[in-house]
Amino acid sequence: MNSVVCISHVPDTEARIKVAGKGVDETGLKFIVSPYDEYALEEAIRIKDAKGGDVTVLTFGPDRAAQALRECLARGATKAIHIKGDASTADALGIAKVLAAAIKTVPHDLVFFGKQGVGTDNGLVGPMVAELLGYPQVNVVTKLEVGEGKITVHREIEAAEEIIESSMPAVITAQKGLNEPRYASLKGIMAAKKVPIDTKSVADLGLQDADIFHQRVVMVSLELPPEKSGGRKIDGSDPVAAAKEILKYIREEAKAL
Ligand SMILES: Cc1cc2nc3c(=O)[nH]c(=O)nc-3n(C[C@H](O)[C@H](O)[C@H](O)COP(=O)(O)OP(=O)(O)OC[C@H]3O[C@@H](n4cnc5c(N)ncnc54)[C@H](O)[C@@H]3O)c2cc1C
Numbered sequence: 250m251n252s253v254v255c256i257s258h259v260p261d262t263e264a265r266i267k268v269a270g271k272g273v274d275e276t277g278l279k280f281i282v283s284p285y286d287e288y289a290l291e292e293a294i295r296i297k298d299a300k301g302g303d304v305t306v307l308t309f310g311p312d313r314a315a316q317a318l319r320e321c322l323a324r325g326a327t328k329a330i331h332i333k334g335d336a337s338t339a340d341a342l343g344i345a346k347v348l349a350a351a352i353k354t355v356p357h358d359l360v361f362f363g364k365q366g367v368g369t370d371n372g373l374v375g376p377m378v379a380e381l382l383g384y385p386q387v388n389v390v391t392k393l394e395v396g397e398g399k400i401t402v403h404r405e406i407e408a409a410e411e412i413i414e415s416s417m418p419a420v421i422t423a424q425k426g427l428n429e430p431r432y433a434s435l436k437g438i439m440a441a442k443k444v445p446i447d448t449k450s451v452a453d454l455g456l457q458d459a460d461i462f463h464q465r466v467v468m469v470s471l472e473l474p475p476e477k478s479g480g481r482k483i484d485g486s487d488p489v490a491a492a493k494e495i496l497k498y499i500r501e502e503a504k505a506l
Pocket residue numbers: 255256257258259260273274275283285286307308309310311314336337341344348361362363364365366367368369370371372373374375
């Protein structure tokens with residue numbers, strides 16, 4: 250049972266982002282494996298542990314994206330492919346074309362994605378890859394069972410749960426709750442250093458730059474939300490007076506009651 254997991258290398262969700270023009274200032278910025286991709290990776294590793302096979306992690310990004318692959322290998326992935334290129338100058342379809350072409354080069358039964366890449370949150374790449382490969386897809390998945398030649402997949406929807414069966418190969422996008430992602434062990438970190446990363450260019454996949462590095466949607470501006478005001482402190486030494494003051498504020502200023 251072989252899986253490919255597509256890994257996006259995104260700015261740390263804890264980082265203070267500095268906007269520079271229409272982009273983000275990468276100076277000193279820490280990058281991490283996109284959090285939803287961690288659920289995707291964990292599920293693929295659990296399937297490999299139960300049924301054997303390989304877990305290939307795949308990323309399209311600049312040199313530093315190799316760090317994300319090393320981290321995934323340390324957690325239990327067995328193979329890694331790095332398609333080198335400036336993914337930020339491609340749109341979702343460009344990224345999907347690169348990933349689909351790379352996925353075709355490795356044996357696979359399941360292809361995993363995060364339900365969205367944290368940071369830009371488009372949620373487009375997984376479904377686009379499924380379409381390019383002609384595979385069934387189940388998105389925002391919270392439970393997955395692998396049977397004989399088919400999968401049973403759970404999705405949480407508004408006030409209910411959908412249970413879906415699909416043939417393989419299939420595309421799955423992972424939602425929080427699918428599992429509890431593991432941390433890398435020291436043994437895993439050491440072993441990961443010895444695994445070669447298969448590094449390729451877009452041209453090595455038989456693709457032309459012009460097919461990939463295009464932006465059919467254009468970001469007009471990127472702005473941080475306005476600074477929050479400092480809030481208001483009410484003296485709590487007299488609780489009854491403080492409660493009256495709070496009620497007055499809620500009624501007369503916030504007009505919430
Ligand atoms: C300053 C900065 C630098 C960035 N550098 C990188 C980078 O080096 N590499 C990178 O991947 N992202 C990088 N990102 C994140 C990138 O801009 C997108 O967030 C990311 O590619 C997902 O895009 P999306 O929201 O359109 O994808 P979505 O459609 O929301 O992504 C869904 C899923 O598709 C997969 N996926 C998306 N993009 C890729 C990819 N390039 N390679 C493999 N799988 C992918 C992941 O499984 C992801 O969970 C960077 C973001 C910023 C702000």
